[in-house]
Amino acid sequence: MQAEPLRFMGHARDRHRPGPFAGNGGLHLLFPATDMAVRRALSTAVSAAEAMGVGPDASGLVELVLAEVMNNVVEHAFADRGHGIIELEAWRTGQALSVRIRDDGVPMPDGEAPPARHHDLTVVYEDLPEGGFGWGIIRDLTRDLRYRRDGARNELTFSIDLDISIDAG
Amino acid sequence: MELMSRDVGDLRVVTVADARIDAAVAIQFKDQMRALIDTGPDRVVLDLSSVAFVDSSGLGAIVAAMKQAGEPQRLELAGLTRNVAKVFALTRMDRVFTIHADVATLEGLADAG
Structure with missing residues (x-):
């Protein structure tokens, strides 16, 4: 019976369902590493964050951090x-x-x-960077960021403060 | 990815109809902007007032579009929503671009002038 794992690969669930680690009202998603699946996961994550009482400004920052991390996974991992x-x-x-x-x-x-990359923005604009912003954004908006290799898996954990102001910095 | 373009006087206004400029559409966005900039007047304004989300891939594509506009042509931005303005502030790209509060004021000036 090969059908079950194949169906799982093709249509990984992306609806909000609390997982064993997420616990009480948390979010737990499994999805394919593609740009479009990341988009759907972000939309689900924002709804879940709002259901957890996260305000609109903070949920915007949560979406940004999650997007940067998961885009990196799609692109590199x-x-x-x-x-x-x-x-x-x-x-x-x-x-x-x-x-x-x-x-x-x-x-x-x-x-x-990776560390935040500090760009020199005083250059003539032909030399301005078109990438490499991701880890700077992630490190600015998170704390306690830890990466570990767990067997054949990457695991990144971090926290995002929800009283963070969108107008600061 | 849908971009709408209209010329008002000597100003070209490019409006992004999609709510997101992200990794999924960054290349498409860059290609469409290139065409609109190549055929455009010296001043092109990108109206982002309908865009709720830009990630670093989208930001990179906007920077690429600005670089596409070579002297004397320039690309300016207008109508950044709160979340989008935050991305520009975090990366300090708000210091690199000319950013207008909204496109309506600019159009009024272009029309009159």
């Missing part, structure tokens, strides 16, 4: 084989959202989450 699965869990811990994102792609370079 599965570059060798072109397909894979992402697991996203998020749960509220007081005034913060705790997040765990796992994938079974290639490890991060040097076994570490």
Whole structure:
């Protein structure tokens, strides 16, 4: 019976369902590592965050951080084989959202989450950067960010403060 | 990805109809912007008032479009929503672009002038 795993790969569920680690009212999603599946997962994550009482400004920042992390997974972790699965869990811990994102792609370079890249923006505009903004955004908006390689999987955990102001910085 | 373009006086206004400029549409956006900039007047304004979400891929595509506009042509931005303005602030790209509150004022000026 091959049908079951194949169906799972093609139509990974992307509806909100609390998982064993997400616990009480948390979010637990499994979905293919593609741009469009990330879009759907983000939409679900924003709805779930709002259901957890996260305000519109903070949920906008949550969406941005999750997008940056998961876009990186789509772009880099599965570059060798072109397909894979992402697991996203998020749960509220007081005034913060705790997040765990796992994938079974290639490890991060040097076994570490990349640092924020500081761009020189005083250059003539022909030389302005068109990429490399992602980790700066992630590190600015998260705390307690940890990466570990767990067997054949990548695991990134971090928290996002929900009383963060969208107008600051 | 849908971009709408109209010329008002010597100003070209490009309006993004989609709610998102993200990794899924960044390349499409960049290609469509290139065509609109190549055929455009010296001043092109990108109206982002319908865009609720831009990620770093989308931001990179907007920067690429600005670089596509070579002297004396330039690309300016208008109508950034709160979340989108935050992305520009976080990456300090708000210091690189000329950003207008809304496109209506600019159009009025272009029409009169």
